Amino acid sequence: MSVPAVVVEDPPEDYLQEHTLKSWLLTTDHKRVGILYMISVTVFFFVGGAAATLMRLELMTPRGDVLATPDAYNRLFTMHGVIMIFFFLIPAIPAVLGNFLLPLMIGARDLAFPKLNLMSWYVYIIGGMIGIWIMVFGGVDTGWTFYTPFSTMFSNTMVVTAAVAVFITGFSSILTGLNFVVTVHTMRAPGMTWFRLPLFVWSHYATSLIMILGTPVLAISVVLIALERIFGVGIFDPALGGDPILFQHLFWFYSHPAVYIMVLPGFAVVSEIIPCFARRPIFGYKFIAFSSVAIAIFSFLVWGHHMFVSGQSMYAGMIFSILSFLVAIPSAIKVFNWTATLYKGSIRLDTPMLYALGFIGLFTMGGLTGLMLASLAIDVHVHDTYFIVAHFHYIMVGGTVMAYLGGVHFWWPKISGRMYPEFWGKLSAMLVFVGFNLTFFPQFLLGYLGMPRRYFEYRPEFQVLNVMSTAGASILAIGYVMPLVYMLLSLRKPPNAGPNPWGATGLEWQVESPPPVHNFHDPVVVTCDPYMYSPEEAERDYAHDQHVRNA
Amino acid sequence: MHTTSTSATLDDDQPLLMSHFDDLEQQHDASNLGMWFFLATEVMFFSGMLAAYAIYRSLSPEAFHLGSRHMHLWLGFANTLVLLTSSLTMALGVRASQLGRRNQVVWYLLATAVLGIAFLGVKAVEYTKEINHHLFPGKHFVVPADDAEALMKVSATPEELHLNLGRFQMMFVLYFCLTAVHAFHMIVGIVIVLIMAELMRRKWFSGHGTTQIEVLGLYWHFVDVVWVFLYPLLYLID
Numbered sequence: 001m002s003v004p005a006v007v008v009e010d011p012p013e014d015y016l017q018e019h020t021l022k023s024w025l026l027t028t029d030h031k032r033v034g035i036l037y038m039i040s041v042t043v044f045f046f047v048g049g050a051a052a053t054l055m056r057l058e059l060m061t062p063r064g065d066v067l068a069t070p071d072a073y074n075r076l077f078t079m080h081g082v083i084m085i086f087f088f089l090i091p092a093i094p095a096v097l098g099n100f101l102l103p104l105m106i107g108a109r110d111l112a113f114p115k116l117n118l119m120s121w122y123v124y125i126i127g128g129m130i131g132i133w134i135m136v137f138g139g140v141d142t143g144w145t146f147y148t149p150f151s152t153m154f155s156n157t158m159v160v161t162a163a164v165a166v167f168i169t170g171f172s173s174i175l176t177g178l179n180f181v182v183t184v185h186t187m188r189a190p191g192m193t194w195f196r197l198p199l200f201v202w203s204h205y206a207t208s209l210i211m212i213l214g215t216p217v218l219a220i221s222v223v224l225i226a227l228e229r230i231f232g233v234g235i236f237d238p239a240l241g242g243d244p245i246l247f248q249h250l251f252w253f254y255s256h257p258a259v260y261i262m263v264l265p266g267f268a269v270v271s272e273i274i275p276c277f278a279r280r281p282i283f284g285y286k287f288i289a290f291s292s293v294a295i296a297i298f299s300f301l302v303w304g305h306h307m308f309v310s311g312q313s314m315y316a317g318m319i320f321s322i323l324s325f326l327v328a329i330p331s332a333i334k335v336f337n338w339t340a341t342l343y344k345g346s347i348r349l350d351t352p353m354l355y356a357l358g359f360i361g362l363f364t365m366g367g368l369t370g371l372m373l374a375s376l377a378i379d380v381h382v383h384d385t386y387f388i389v390a391h392f393h394y395i396m397v398g399g400t401v402m403a404y405l406g407g408v409h410f411w412w413p414k415i416s417g418r419m420y421p422e423f424w425g426k427l428s429a430m431l432v433f434v435g436f437n438l439t440f441f442p443q444f445l446l447g448y449l450g451m452p453r454r455y456f457e458y459r460p461e462f463q464v465l466n467v468m469s470t471a472g473a474s475i476l477a478i479g480y481v482m483p484l485v486y487m488l489l490s491l492r493k494p495p496n497a498g499p500n501p502w503g504a505t506g507l508e509w510q511v512e513s514p515p516p517v518h519n520f521h522d523p524v525v526v527t528c529d530p531y532m533y534s535p536e537e538a539e540r541d542y543a544h545d546q547h548v549r550n551a
Numbered sequence: 552m553h554t555t556s557t558s559a560t561l562d563d564d565q566p567l568l569m570s571h572f573d574d575l576e577q578q579h580d581a582s583n584l585g586m587w588f589f590l591a592t593e594v595m596f597f598s599g600m601l602a603a604y605a606i607y608r609s610l611s612p613e614a615f616h617l618g619s620r621h622m623h624l625w626l627g628f629a630n631t632l633v634l635l636t637s638s639l640t641m642a643l644g645v646r647a648s649q650l651g652r653r654n655q656v657v658w659y660l661l662a663t664a665v666l667g668i669a670f671l672g673v674k675a676v677e678y679t680k681e682i683n684h685h686l687f688p689g690k691h692f693v694v695p696a697d698d699a700e701a702l703m704k705v706s707a708t709p710e711e712l713h714l715n716l717g718r719f720q721m722m723f724v725l726y727f728c729l730t731a732v733h734a735f736h737m738i739v740g741i742v743i744v745l746i747m748a749e750l751m752r753r754k755w756f757s758g759h760g761t762t763q764i765e766v767l768g769l770y771w772h773f774v775d776v777v778w779v780f781l782y783p784l785l786y787l788i789d
Contacts, residue, residue: 111571112585114571181584181588186577187571212588214595220600224600224728234720241714241716241717241721246606249602250599250603
């Protein structure tokens with residue numbers, strides 16, 4: 001009895017060859033699904049960015065003047081948060097770069113469940129459409145956190161619709177996480193052992209575990225919110241024996257790990273860029289790999305640090321404080337290892353590297369202020385002030401968005417087959433770094449001086465710092481629009497990147513750019529460790545180039 | 552998941568290998584592992600509500616105790632038996648598909664679906680009874696007189712009494728939430744079982760659909776196990 005070998009002709013063309021709309025909307029190719037996600041998260045990024053722009057304009061003066069009512073401001077910051085977190089940050093790196101690269105990096109032809117992968121995009125789009133619908137027809141004013149009892153008993157906005165949108169979108173990230181975990185477990189090429197996996201894959205594996213275990217808890221919390229609003233049964237209503245704090249527990253049980261869903265993939269990208277542009281094997285491979293898993297585990301044990309002033313017991317506060325300090329250990333291990341990788345490297349400061357170095361600096365700032373916030377006494381002082389806002393933007397924007405942009409620049413030649421213009425790339429990286437710091441560093445000061453978050457007016461003495469922040473935001477906006485423009489323009493040229501413009505290791509660089517439909521022409525066998533870079537060789541090449549140029 | 556219409560030229564005993572897998576074992580393992588991880592998400596989904604249950608129950612044991620006395624113990628017991636039997640028929644169906652006995656698989660799946668529907672029928676009877684006794688949370692909820700009296704005895708202050716009456720309703724809120732979400736999973740399961748039975752009848756799957764039926768079986772057993780936890784928590788603890 002012979003096994004029916006389904007012979008699949010390896011198509012010679014690359015994955016971008018087909019142009020019909022149908023070929024995109026019905027694709028099960030992980031690379032194309034990655035592109036679909038890339039387009040959609042970019043749209044949501046600029047929608048959320050527009051909300052942020054309006055907020056920064058409003059905050060330029062102490063009086064409310066740009067927006068008609070404080071209520072409009074409340075809806076604006078809610079939509080900014082909901083869109084940026086659920087529709088940009090969570091899917092950004094995993095669903096775009098992860099989808100595109102994970103199978104390539106482990107030598108597989110696709111993810112384990114290609115149809116589910118496409119479905120996850122459709123689910124995401126349905127959730128996103130509901131999100132846009134909410135924005136157009138009324139908005140939500142609860143903040144992205146949906147805190148009870150405000151969200152269940154008092155808010156007159158579209159809370160149930162928002163709950164539905166978040167619930168639906170959650171499934172897209174569950175499907176992505178599920179696909180990644182199963183793919184990493186079952187579809188590694190021969191010789192691709194766990195400790196030969198690129199660190200990108202390790203980080204995405206840890207991210208996926210959080211997606212799988214955390215997202216359902218968010219789902220049930222928003223279901224309970226919707227039930228409570230519709231039936232008024234009192235799950236979170238103290239008058240009926242319920243407890244509003246229960247919602248905070250359920251919500252943060254997901255939403256704190258969600259922070260690591262957003263930032264672990266950033267670590268993934270940086271762990272690829274740093275060794276490539278320092279031309280050195282990554283320092284402490286196993287430590288970085290296991291620190292990702294450790295972060296995933298710790299992330300489930302620290303949710304109570306959002307509730308130091310919510311009325312949880314003092315002892316719970318102390319324990320959550322200690323556990324939150326522990327998260328700093330695996331995070332610091334990563335930063336030290338990246339830094340040690342740079343040591344005695346042959347460093348090239350191309351755009352991806354600029355973004356990655358920016359990431360390390362800003363993430364460190366965000367992490368260290370996180371330690372301040374994990375201390376009970378300081379947190380009580382700065383809770384719900386701009387200090388918090390600055391802290392998590394250093395992680396989310398300074399960390400994740402920098403890493404995402406670095407990753408997009410790094411793999412753009414692979415994804416599109418084209419090089420982006422290096423000069424404009426470097427300029428954008430610099431503008432983003434400067435603009436970001438000018439936007440958010442003053443917010444640390446504002447928060448420490450006592451300016452509360454989520455108000456559309458403030459006391460006049462805070463104006464100087466607020467104007468600085470708004471000025472920074474406009475620089476940041478230019479820095480973000482530039483890559484959009486020059487990357488789209490780069491598509492007009494014929495492919496010019498070649499398979500491996502960075503001289504990087506990793507299986508994804510061994511195939512042509514853009515990659516063929518089935519990723520690899522021949523069966524993949526892995527025979528060596530990742531990151532086999534040599535700084536000495538790079539230096540020799542550099543000296544040789546200089547010599548040729550001078551001659 | 553890996554469905555494909557079989558053509559006459561292909562060997563019917565072997566599953567088709569999807570182009571992105573290397574071999575059949577890898578394909579089979581991926582499907583199974585995928586379902587296991589999906590079940591992990593389901594565990595977390597239910598555990599949110601179970602955590603709420605555990606917290607409120609430990610805060611107001613009397614109210615929950617009195618509330619659970621209104622559960623229909625024997626209907627719940629009958630349902631437990633029905634579901635465990637459905638797990639048996641499902642397991643037999645999986646075994647039959649491994650042995651390649653297509654007709655048996657169809658019958659076992661139908662039996663599983665019928666038992667599932669029976670479970671939902673009994674559940675509907677229970678719900679009706681509870682709603683008729685004004686035990687459905689919301690505006691029409693009425694705390695039965697003797698329960699209110701019992702709660703008055705254990706409450707030291709009017710505030711505590713008010714809280715306990717609220718928690719008495721909370722028992723029913725959680726009961727209806729948990730059982731309704733479970734029933735929703737049952738409905739999804741029954742629909743999929745019926746679809747799979749029809750597809751098996753039409754010889755839709757290559758390789759006797761072993762992988763597909765196994766994965767379905769995992770889901771079905773999980774939904775059963777959830778009930779095995781819900782029954783003691785909601786009906787039995789005294």
